Amino acid sequence: xxxxxxxxxxxxxxxxxxTVLDHVNFSVEKGEFVSILGPSGSGxxxxxxxxxxxxxxxxxxxxxxxxEIENLxxxxxxxxxxxxxxxxxxSFQLLPRSTIVENVELPLxxxxxxxxxxxxxxxxxxxxxxxxxxxxxYPNQLSGGQQQRVAICRAVITQPSILLADEPTGAxxxxxxxxxxxxFKELNDEGRTIIMITHDANIAKHAHRIVKILDGxxxxxxxxxx
Ligand code: ATP
Ligand code: MG
Numbered sequence: 171x172x173x174x175x176x177x178x179x180x181x182x183x184x185x186x187x188x189t190v191l192d193h194v195n196f197s198v199e200k201g202e203f204v205s206i207l208g209p210s211g212s213g214x215x216x217x218x219x220x221x222x223x224x225x226x227x228x229x230x231x232x233x234x235x236x237x238e239i240e241n242l243x244x245x246x247x248x249x250x251x252x253x254x255x256x257x258x259x260x261s262f263q264l265l266p267r268s269t270i271v272e273n274v275e276l277p278l279x280x281x282x283x284x285x286x287x288x289x290x291x292x293x294x295x296x297x298x299x300x301x302x303x304x305x306x307x308y309p310n311q312l313s314g315g316q317q318q319r320v321a322i323c324r325a326v327i328t329q330p331s332i333l334l335a336d337e338p339t340g341a342x343x344x345x346x347x348x349x350x351x352x353x354f355k356e357l358n359d360e361g362r363t364i365i366m367i368t369h370d371a372n373i374a375k376h377a378h379r380i381v382k383i384l385d386g387x388x389x390x391x392x393x394x395x396x
Contacts, residue, residue, distance in 0.1 A: 171331060171363060172198045172221065177230035179216055179386075190216045191227070192386040198365060200331070203358040205374040206367040208383035214367040217383065218336050221365060222255050223247050235331060252280045256325030256333045260340035262317045264309040264324075271296060271305040274323045281328060295323045299353075315346035322353060326362070333357065335366040339373050351376040 179191040190213045198204055208214050219225035220232060223239055232239045235254065239247070251257075264273045274292040283291075296305055299319045309317055318338065325333055335354070339347030351373065358364050358378075366377060374380050382389050 171200045171235055172196075173231075173233045174220070175231040175233075177220065177227045177232060179213075179220065179225075180228050190386050191220075194230070194386070194388050196381065196388055198332075198363060200363055201358070201361055202379060203354065203364045203377045204366070204379045204381060205377035206365065206381050206383055207369070207371060207374040208367075209369055212383045213386040214369075214383055215336055216386075218334060218365075218367050221332075222257060222334050223251055252277055253328045254331050256328070256330040258318075258321055258325050258333065258335040258338045260337035262309070262314075262321045262341070264317060264320060266309055269306050269308060270301065270312070270320050273309070273320060274327055277324060277328045291327060292323070295327055296320070299323055313346075314342050315349060318342060318346075318350055319353070322350070322357075326357065331363060333362055333364045335364065337368055338366060339368070339370070347373065 174194055174196040177191055177194040177196075178189065180187050180189045182188075194217065206214055206217065216225070220227055223234065226240070234250065242250070265276070268276075271289065271292050274296060275288045278288040278291060293302070293305060296302055299322070301316060301319060301323070304312060304316065309320070312320065318341075339350050342350065354364055354366070355376065364377070366374075368374050379390070
């Protein structure tokens with residue numbers, strides 16, 4: 171469902187070229203739960219941004235659901251980002267002046283789903299996630315774990331083919347982080363493809379496959395020196 175071929179991403183700074191992704195080859199099949207594990211500065215978010223069509227590589231090819239991303243126009247890319255990919259971030263990134271249910275509805279609004287159906291679907295998923303009592307609250311009235319659950323509701327509401335999570339437990343305590351991982355496992359059992367990036371080996375091991383990244387180079391394998 172996703173394939174990166176020989177991806178290079180480099181930046182020019184002060185006349186010097188810095189290679190952040192160094193000939194990366196990476197594929198994910200439908201239904202996988204993969205984590206990308208690496209230390210700070212290793213290139214994880216850069217890779218995530220390319221996977222999520224938020225950024226483009228300097229060279230190499232990236233295919234998502236059968237299309238080569240380089241060939242697509244901005245309107246198509248925006249649609250892919252809204253409907254085919256569910257983003258989950260460390261800092262939740264909920265809109266502070268919108269209620270919980272309004273936050274969750276947002277991707278459906280972009281997708282031009284009718285208001286009544288939007289509200290029904292948002293309430294349904296929030297209820298399923300144990301947040302049915304909180305739909306009219308604002309984000310700052312919720313705990314971190316609850317806010318991340320809201321962000322997960324928002325990410326899955328369009329039924330995206332891929333969930334992309336960048337350090338999803340980074341702002342949570344251990345117990346709450348583990349609950350979020352349980353939730354990811356449930357979503358994966360329901361058939362959702364999940365790609366999660368983290369610097370934490372204890373979080374990474376919840377996935378079925380771990381890919382390590384160091385200085386922009388990818389390696390698949392065991393966790394002995396993580
Ligand atoms: P962290 O765990 O701290 O989030 P990361 O693995 O996500 O780290 P990236 O954000 O992918 O790391 O950054 C990798 C490298 O690329 C860093 O050295 C960073 O300085 C560099 N980099 C990222 N974005 C840019 C940019 N827009 N311009 C120049 N350099 C950049
Ligand atoms: Mg990062």
